[in-house]
Amino acid sequence: SAVISQKPSRDICQRGTSLTIQCQVDSQVTMMFWYRQQPGQSLTLIATANQGSEATYESGFVIDKFPISRPNLTFSTLTVSNMSPEDSSIYLCSVGGQGVAFGSGTRLTVV
Amino acid sequence: DAKTTQPPSMDCAEGRAANLPCNHSTISGNEYVYWYRQIHSQGPQYIIHGLKNNETNEMASLIITEDRKSSTLILPHATLRDTAVYYCMNSNAGGTSYGKLTFGQGTILTVHP
Numbered sequence: 001s002a003v004i005s006q007k008p009s010r011d012i013c014q015r016g017t018s019l020t021i022q023c024q025v026d027s028q029v030t031m032m033f034w035y036r037q038q039p040g041q042s043l044t045l046i047a048t049a050n051q052g053s054e055a056t057y058e059s060g061f062v063i064d065k066f067p068i069s070r071p072n073l074t075f076s077t078l079t080v081s082n083m084s085p086e087d088s089s090i091y092l093c094s095v096g097g098q099g100v101a102f103g104s105g106t107r108l109t110v111v
Numbered sequence: 112d113a114k115t116t117q118p119p120s121m122d123c124a125e126g127r128a129a130n131l132p133c134n135h136s137t138i139s140g141n142e143y144v145y146w147y148r149q150i151h152s153q154g155p156q157y158i159i160h161g162l163k164n165n166e167t168n169e170m171a172s173l174i175i176t177e178d179r180k181s182s183t184l185i186l187p188h189a190t191l192r193d194t195a196v197y198y199c200m201n202s203n204a205g206g207t208s209y210g211k212l213t214f215g216q217g218t219i220l221t222v223h224p
Contacts, residue, residue, distance in 0.1 A: 100147075
């Protein structure tokens with residue numbers, strides 16, 4: 001299965017600022033996804049990152065808060081904008097396939 | 112909402128088989144059953160998936176009932192490193208949602224010495 005590099009692995013950010021998380025895959029993949037895992041909770045899908053077009057967001061997530069880029073078939077970014085402490089979570093990217101692969105996650109703390 | 116239900120927690124003795132159940136009564140004909148696990152502070156790890164036949168790989172076995180409304184993940188010889196949260200999910204095998212997963216709360220499996 002695909003190998004995913006996600007960075008940063010963790011960050012502590014001030015409220016009101018933005019953080020961009022990068023996801024790099026070692027092979028071309030059609031489907032890429034971004035998830036959020038709040039403390040003590042399961043994973044929730046934020047959006048599907050579509051190559052060459054706007055991301056498809058799940059209910060409760062909007063582009064202004066979580067803009068996503070997908071410039072090619074191996075790379076995507078997720079930005080968490082105008083952060084508040086409630087955005088403190090682990091953010092993970094994944095790629096579709098028979099055995100969906102996940103990055104190791106970005107642990108974000110907003111203070 | 113998650114389309115599967117699992118017990119919140121289970122215990123297993125090291126070296127014994129761990130049998131983790133999952134109910135997926137609303138599974139549709141083109142959806143596979145997937146199992147993942149998440150060890151603390153790591154990204155989810157793929158374990159196994161199946162459509163209607165039982166499956167086995169180097170990690171586990173998957174038993175799917177004939178009506179496909181439930182399944183059991185079997186770790187044949189659990190070790191302490193198998194302590195994790197185990198998630199079962201339904202997902203389409205193709206199309207635009209390929210790989211799009213809906214996570215429930217999972218089962219916390221604790222393997223003890």
